[in-house]
Amino acid sequence: xxxxxxxxxQWGDEGKGKxxxxxxxxxxxxxxxxGGANAGHxxxxxxxxxxxxxxxxxMLYPDVVGLIGNGVVLDPFQxxxxxxxxxxxxxxxxxxxxxxxxxxxxxxYHKEMDEALELLRGGGAIGTTKRGIGPAYMDKAGRVxxxxxxxxxxxxxxxxxxxxxxxxxxxxxxxxxxxxxxAAVADAxxxxxxxxxxxxxxxxxxxxxxAEQGKEVLIExxxxxxxxxxxxxxxxxxxxNCHLGGLLSGSGLPPRAIxxxxxxAKAYCTRVGAGPFPTEDNGEAGQxxxxxxxxxxxxxxxxxxxxxLDLVAxxxxxxxxxxDEIALTKSDVLSGQPSIKVATSYVVDGEETTDLPAGVRFDxxxxxxxxxxxxxxxxxxxSTFDDLPGALRDVIAFVEEACGARVALVSTGPERDQTLxx
Ligand code: IMP
Numbered sequence: 260x261x262x263x264x265x266x267x268x269q270w271g272d273e274g275k276g277k278x279x280x281x282x283x284x285x286x287x288x289x290x291x292x293x294g295g296a297n298a299g300h301x302x303x304x305x306x307x308x309x310x311x312x313x314x315x316x317x318m319l320y321p322d323v324v325g326l327i328g329n330g331v332v333l334d335p336f337q338x339x340x341x342x343x344x345x346x347x348x349x350x351x352x353x354x355x356x357x358x359x360x361x362x363x364x365x366x367x368y369h370k371e372m373d374e375a376l377e378l379l380r381g382g383g384a385i386g387t388t389k390r391g392i393g394p395a396y397m398d399k400a401g402r403v404x405x406x407x408x409x410x411x412x413x414x415x416x417x418x419x420x421x422x423x424x425x426x427x428x429x430x431x432x433x434x435x436x437x438x439x440x441x442a443a444v445a446d447a448x449x450x451x452x453x454x455x456x457x458x459x460x461x462x463x464x465x466x467x468x469x470a471e472q473g474k475e476v477l478i479e480x481x482x483x484x485x486x487x488x489x490x491x492x493x494x495x496x497x498x499x500n501c502h503l504g505g506l507l508s509g510s511g512l513p514p515r516a517i518x519x520x521x522x523x524a525k526a527y528c529t530r531v532g533a534g535p536f537p538t539e540d541n542g543e544a545g546q547x548x549x550x551x552x553x554x555x556x557x558x559x560x561x562x563x564x565x566x567x568l569d570l571v572a573x574x575x576x577x578x579x580x581x582x583d584e585i586a587l588t589k590s591d592v593l594s595g596q597p598s599i600k601v602a603t604s605y606v607v608d609g610e611e612t613t614d615l616p617a618g619v620r621f622d623x624x625x626x627x628x629x630x631x632x633x634x635x636x637x638x639x640x641x642s643t644f645d646d647l648p649g650a651l652r653d654v655i656a657f658v659e660e661a662c663g664a665r666v667a668l669v670s671t672g673p674e675r676d677q678t679l680x681x
Contacts, residue, residue: 261470261473261475261516261518261519262470262476262477262478262512262516262517262518262519263282263286263475263476263477263478263517263518263519263520263521264477264478264480264503264506264517264519264520264521264580265278265279265282265477265478265479265480265521265522265523265586266480266483266484266501266502266503266506266520266521266522266523266576266580266582267480267481267482267483267484267486267501267522267523267524268483268484268485268522268523268524268573268576268577268580268582268585269483269484269485269524269525269528269529269530269569269572269573269576270482270483270485270486270492270528270529270530270531270534270536271298271481271482271483271486271501271531272299272483272525272529272531272554272556272557272563273483273523273524273525273588274301274523274525274586274588274589274670275300275316275479275480275481275523276300276301276302276310276311276316277301277302277303277588277670277673277675277678278521278523278586278588278668278670278678279300279302279315279316279317279477279479280302280304280316280317280319280320280675281668281670281675281678282477282521283316283317283319283320283323283477284320285475286317286320286323286475286476286477287322287323287324287469287474287475287476288323288324288325288326288465288466288469288474288475288476288477289315289316289317289318289323289324289325289326289476289477289478289479290315290325290326290327290328290462290466290476290477290478290479290510291313291315291325291326291327291328291331291479291481292328292329292330292331292478292479292480292505292506292507292508292509292510293328293330293331293480293481293482293499293500293501293505293506293509294331294332294392294481294482294497294499294501295312295313295331295332295333295334295365295390295391295392295395295481296312296313296334296337296338296365296388296390296392296558297312297387297388297390297392297481297482297497297558298311298312298313298481298482298558299311299312299556299557299558300312300316300479300481300557301557301673302316302319303673303674303675304319304675307348308673309345310557310558311341312337312341312558313327313331313333313334313337313338313341314338314341314342314345314352314356315327315356315479316479317477317479318350318352318355318356319350322355323355324355324356324357324469325352325355325356325357326356326357326358326359326462326465326466326510327356327357327358327359327362327462328359328362328462328463328466328478328509328510328511329359329361329362329462329463329509329510329511330362330499330500330505330506330508330509330510331359331362331363331509332362332363332364332365332391332392332395332396332399332499333358333362333363333364333365333407334364334365334366334390334391335364335410335448335451335452335455336367336447336451337365337390338358338455339451339454339455342356356458357458357459357460357462357465358407358455358458358459358460358462359407359459359460359461359462359463360406360407360408360459360460360461360462361406361407361408361462361463362406362407363395363396363398363399363404363405363406363407364395364404364405364406364407364409364410364448364452365390365391365392365395366391366395366405366420366423366444366448367391367439367444367447367448368394368423368424368427368439368444369391369392369394369395369398370389370390370391370394371427371431371436371439372391372394372427372430372431373387373389373390373391373392373393373394374389374436375430375431375434375436376393376394377389379434383494383533384533385494385495385496385532385533385534386495386531386532386533386534386561387497387532388532388556388558388559389559390558392497392498392499393497393498395498396498396499397498398423403423403426405419405420405423407455407459408459410452410453410455410456410459411456411459413449413452413453416445416448416449416452417445417446417448417449418445420441420444420445420448420449421441421442421444421445424439424440424441424444424445425441427439428441462510462511463510463511466510466511466512467511467512467513467516470512470516476512476516478506478510478512480501480505480506481499481501482497482499482501483501483576484501484502484522484575484576484579484580485572485576486501487499487500487501487502487505488500489502490502490575490579492534492535492621493617495532495533495534495535496534502579502580503517503520503580503581519583519584520580520581520582520583520584521582521583521584521585521586521667521668522576522577522580522582522584522585522586522664523585523586523588524568524573524576524585524586524587524588525552525568525587525588525589525592526568526587526588526589526590526592526593526654527548527552527565527566527567527568527589527592527593528565528566528567528568528569528572529548529552529554529563529564529565529566530563530564531556531559531561531563531564532561535621535622535624536564536566537566537569537571537602537605537621537624537625537626538566538567538568538569538600538602538626539564539565539566540565540566540567544567544596544600545564545565545566546565547595547596548565548566548592548593549562549563549565551591551592551594551595552565552589552592567599567600567601567602567626567628568600568601568602568654568658569601569602569626570601570602570603570658570661570662571602571603571604571605571612571613571614571615571626572615573658573661573662574613574661574662574663575614575615577662577663577664578663582662582664583664583665584664584665584666584667584668585658585659585662585664585665585666585667585668586666586667586668586669586670587655587658587666587668587669587670588670589670590638590647590651590669590670590671591637591638591639591671591672591677593633593634593651593654594633594634594635594636594637594638594648595633595635596633597633598630598631598632598633599630599631599632599633599650599654600628600629600630600631601628601629601631601654601657601658601661602626602627602628603627603628603629603661604626604627605624605625605626605627606624606625606627607621607623607624607625608623611627629657631650631653631654631657632650632653633650634648634649634650634651636648638671638672638677639671639672639677641671641679642679643679644669644679644680644681647669647671647679655669665681666681667680667681668680668681669681
């Protein structure tokens with residue numbers, strides 16, 4: 260069995276969609292295993308740019324089978340909107356997209372709760388995507404969630420939704436939030452999920468069978484390691500495990516099935532929402548990254564915070580995921596910076612460390628930088644790794660040395676063919 264796991268190594272938005280797409284030409288099955296419509300995976304094919312939230316990115320190839328695994332929280336309304344948009348541009352997924360009967364539904368009351376909980380947090384708000392992700396995982400952990408398998412019985416599903424809306428209304432009442440109409444919500448959910456019913460199946464069996472038969476299987480991580488609920492910058496994280504462990508539990512594949520772990524990192528760092536970001540640059544350098552890299556959230560449109568590559572955090576993510584190869588994206592965005600900085604350690608409470616501190620001590624972390632000469636070259640026409648500017652290759656060699664993993668792919672632009680394999 261040789262499954263590839265593809266994982267974001269920063270705070271999400273590393274360009275995973277593009278890398279999945281770049282490696283999916285030879286893939287048979289692509290699996291989403293965690294998160295939900297908080298993800299926004301951007302894929303550019305020809306003149307069309309698509310943002311996929313729930314549909315696995317590799318599915319833009321006509322023969323790739325896609326699985327939405329048991330670890331995903333699935334908003335049925337969002338998935339239907341996405342399927343309709345894809346169908347209108349000729350991407351028909353019927354018969355090759357399958358949804359786990361064990362995945363949990365994200366329903367309208369989860370989104371209301373997401374909003375309400377953010378308001379309650381006041382100055383400590385996380386800056387969530389408001390897609391209902393946290394509340395859906397709360398229901399899952401609290402063992403009151405509604406699983407996708409339950410849509411097979413619309414009558415029982417209707418009752419369950421009404422029961423859950425009534426329970427949430429008790430909370431909404433206490434929080435001074437407008438109450439929801441249980442019957443109306445339940446009717447809409449039954450209607451929407453009826454369309455998805457033919458796609459629901461046991462994806463755990465499908466994933467394992469594909470791996471056992473030696474098919475090329477790719478698990479596509481969502482968000483990034485630093486947003487992982489256990490190992491990320493808690494509490495400014497998402498509610499799922501975005502590390503390798505979450506990709507296994509969320510797909511039902513065993514650890515020994517994984518043959519290769521590809522970590523995706525941008526050549527600089529970005530973050531949307533609140534939380535520690537030691538290498539954030541609020542000056543010209545950060546603004547140039549935002550402008551040149553179009554760093555605006557693909558799910559929420561929010562401007563992303565930008566800053567230098569953080570090797571303390573990257574080394575941690577490479578180590579805790581057991582990354583074999585790094586895919587370095589958006590290297591072209593660094594062109595034009597007078598010099599390029601990468602953080603090699605932090606000073607925390609007066610002491611230098613190369614270990615990533617837990618969230619609470621992270622806030623005061625002061626980065627120490629190594630600085631490299633910049634480059635001005637336009638990377639658009641570069642077709643081999645060896646033709647990259649020397650200044651960029653020096654940074655890449657430094658990253659490899661610091662992280663103990665090879666940079667096997669360098670992305671030099673948004674197009675499919677702007678991807679250098681090494
Ligand atoms: P939630 O996942 O919507 O609860 O948001 C929690 C935090 O994770 C917020 O800071 C979000 O901006 C961030 N986040 C969630 N999904 C993504 C993603 O796909 N890319 C980047 N940031 C994300």
